[in-house]
Amino acid sequence: xxxxxxxxxxxxxxxxxxxxxxxxxxxxxxxxxxxxxxxxxxxxxxxxxxxxxxxxxxxxxxxxxxxxxxxxxxxxxxxxxxxxxxxxxxxxxxxxxxxxxxxxxxxxxxxxxxxxxxxxxxxxxxxxxxxxxxxxxxxxxxxxxxxxxxxxxxxxxxxxxxxxxxxxxxxxxxxxxxxxxxxxxxxxxxxxxxxxxxxxxxxxxxxxxxxxxxxxxxx
Numbered sequence: 178x179x180x181x182x183x184x185x186x187x188x189x190x191x192x193x194x195x196x197x198x199x200x201x202x203x204x205x206x207x208x209x210x211x212x213x214x215x216x217x218x219x220x221x222x223x224x225x226x227x228x229x230x231x232x233x234x235x236x237x238x239x240x241x242x243x244x245x246x247x248x249x250x251x252x253x254x255x256x257x258x259x260x261x262x263x264x265x266x267x268x269x270x271x272x273x274x275x276x277x278x279x280x281x282x283x284x285x286x287x288x289x290x291x292x293x294x295x296x297x298x299x300x301x302x303x304x305x306x307x308x309x310x311x312x313x314x315x316x317x318x319x320x321x322x323x324x325x326x327x328x329x330x331x332x333x334x335x336x337x338x339x340x341x342x343x344x345x346x347x348x349x350x351x352x353x354x355x356x357x358x359x360x361x362x363x364x365x366x367x368x369x370x371x372x373x374x375x376x377x378x379x380x381x382x383x384x385x386x387x388x389x390x391x392x393x394x395x396x
Contacts, residue, residue, distance in 0.1 A: 185217035214238025248274025277301030343385025
């Protein structure tokens, strides 16, 4: 199965570089390029890609709003391309329906793997972003532990999965580490979201940290 990709970035050279990397993989293909958020929305509707690589800062409509529109319509999964100075947008983009984040200084192989993961339906948080999220949103003040009663409802396997989510692993990586199927890993994450009343995957990261399952200096 070929994963169809739209590249959305306002810089032509960046788009060309991303296109070259994506098209170098035999199972990935770029079906369109957008220089604005509105163009990304239009391409998602017209081309029905599996994944949109989305920059955050773009003219006309920013990447967060474009992500909301695209995911609300169910047209594609969105993988946000971000830099360290854009961390304040992470929560907004996740709530807008983004499936993952990748740093712009990632290696070409990491980009290819991330597109494949999101194309499979995984959610993906780069470990470096996971670490920074903890430092930015939790590390500035003492963090109370989560409700012990809620944690007592999860199984030993779910606790293992929660720990790995807290370290920034994707569902596929969790499956590999625990020697289970990707579908089983996804089911465990879904159960954790329900049992722990978590809004999203980032909330699970925070819960794992507060529960002492993850070392904030080395998620």
